[in-house]
Amino acid sequence: MAGSDAITQTATLDDRVVPFTVPDLDVRGRVVRLGPSIDTVLERHGYPEPVSRVLGEAAALTVLLGTALKFEGRFQLQTKSDGPISMLVVDFNAPDNFRAVAHFDEERLQQAIAAGATSTGELLGEGHLGMTVDQGTQATRYQGVVTLTKQSLEEAAHQYFRQSEQIPSRIRLGVGSIVNGTGRHWRAGGLIVQFMPHSPDRLRAADLHPGDAPEGHEILASDDPDGISDDAWAEARSLVETVEDHELLDPMLESERLLYRLFHERGARVFEPILVHEECRCSxxxxxxxxxxxxxxxxxxxxxxxxxxxxxxxxxxxxxxxxxxxxxxxxxxxx
CATH class of the missing domain: 3.90.1280.10 (HSP33 redox switch-like)
Structure with missing residues (x-):
């Protein structure tokens, strides 16, 4: 893509979150596309490319989760770890704005780049990731903490939902940049799908291997990390896992179009988009x-x-x- 006309035409596709449901699969979710907002955050600080990529992932994840709040408050994602990127902080202020910052060790970062150790997990290292919901008073403040063991932010988020929310969830994140007539610009995108069946029985984990089953008895095992053996969830999960980074980042691909590609056989119900922007809380x-x-x-x-x-x-x-x-x-x- 090149030229200011193309940028103008796609401006309304960026910096927004599209909520959706797929009733046939009992799932709900959101798609986020961040354009000028994340570019402003990352270019303002002039971070090295690997730091920008990781902070972009964290921002997309935070906006995905923060826009689920049904009240005016704050959702914060924060990491503290022993890797070259020692801290990430992303604040989402409901209903529609966020800010983000990263702390990193320049020398250790260059050593990691030289060694080719630039995955998100390698750059964060080991430590903790905290997700905090704050409605403005201590009594309404909730925090979930996940141990970081060099896994991706997607994997850490899956772990958070398993242990804190107990909602089977799948998340895809992507960060990259495009070059056009005005220069290089950062983009970030994300998709979350959550299994929310009407019957709680469908959320039960698969039974453990009985050990003394009769010879020839078939043991059905689930390949889902949450242990959920449900055909609808298996289908939704497998569809999300096919999403590639370029589909989350392409400025010409509408979120609604992406959802149609994924769920056209089942039918996705799309709701009014939530427009988001970068904004600092300082004064x-x-x-x-x-x-x-x-x-x-x-x-x-x-x-x-x-x-x-x-x-x-x-x-x-x-x-x-x-x-x-x-x-x-x-x-x-x-x-």
């Missing part, structure tokens, strides 16, 4: 409140040579500068 008032939370000694140590206190937001790189008297006296911030 002068928030930063001022944070500074006032430090001790007097700490604030004095933060004063620069020019006599001011400066703070840069790690998410959006916006710089805030304060006079010490403004912080100490609790004056209202200047516009």
């Amino acid at each position: 002068r008032e928030r930063v001022l409140g944070m500074l006032r939370g430090f001790s007097t000694e700490d604030r004095r140590a933060m004063i620069a040579d020019d006599g001011t206190l400066g703070v840069t937001c790690e998410f959006c790189s916006r710089r805030y500068t304060f006079e010490p008297a403004e912080v100490e006296a609790g004056l209202s911030p200047s516009p």
Whole structure:
């Protein structure tokens, strides 16, 4: 794809989430396509390519899960691990905006690149992934934690749903870039499908091998990691596993068209898209409140040579500068 006209024509296909259901298979899901929003986040920081790719995956996953919230609140994905990428943080603020940042060790990253160890699991290493739902009060805050053992973010998400939500789920994530007349631009996409049958009996895991079954008795085993032996779920899962990265990233392929390709034999019911965008939660008032939370000694140590206190937001790189008297006296911030 090349040329600004093509970009204009496909603008409405990007930065949106399309919810859907497939009643015949008892599944529901969402498709996310991130274009200018994720490109803005990644280009703002100028991350090396492997870091941008991993953070793009995390952003697509966070938006997929965050848009399921039925209330105004925050969904956060955060990793802490021992790999070259030591931390990822992606905040989704319901109903429609997100921000993201990564911390990494440049020297270790270059060593990993030289060794060809650039998969998501290798770059994250071992540690933990936390997913937090926050409605604004401590009483309504919930967190699920998954152990990272050099697996992909897709695999970590599957593990989260098995142990925290107990909902059979399959997720596909893709990150890449396109080159057109205006340069190189990052894109990210994702698809989640969840098995939600009316009968809870269909969610039961397959029985363990009986051990003393009569000779010649056929033992039916499930190849699903959740142990679910259900034909509808097996079909939905296998269809999702056929999705390739280019299908999630192609700026000319509508999410609705992708769903038709997957489920045309069964019929997918598509709902109103959710438009999303990149937006930071920082503000002068928030930063001022944070500074006032430090001790007097700490604030004095933060004063620069020019006599001011400066703070840069790690998410959006916006710089805030304060006079010490403004912080100490609790004056209202200047516009």
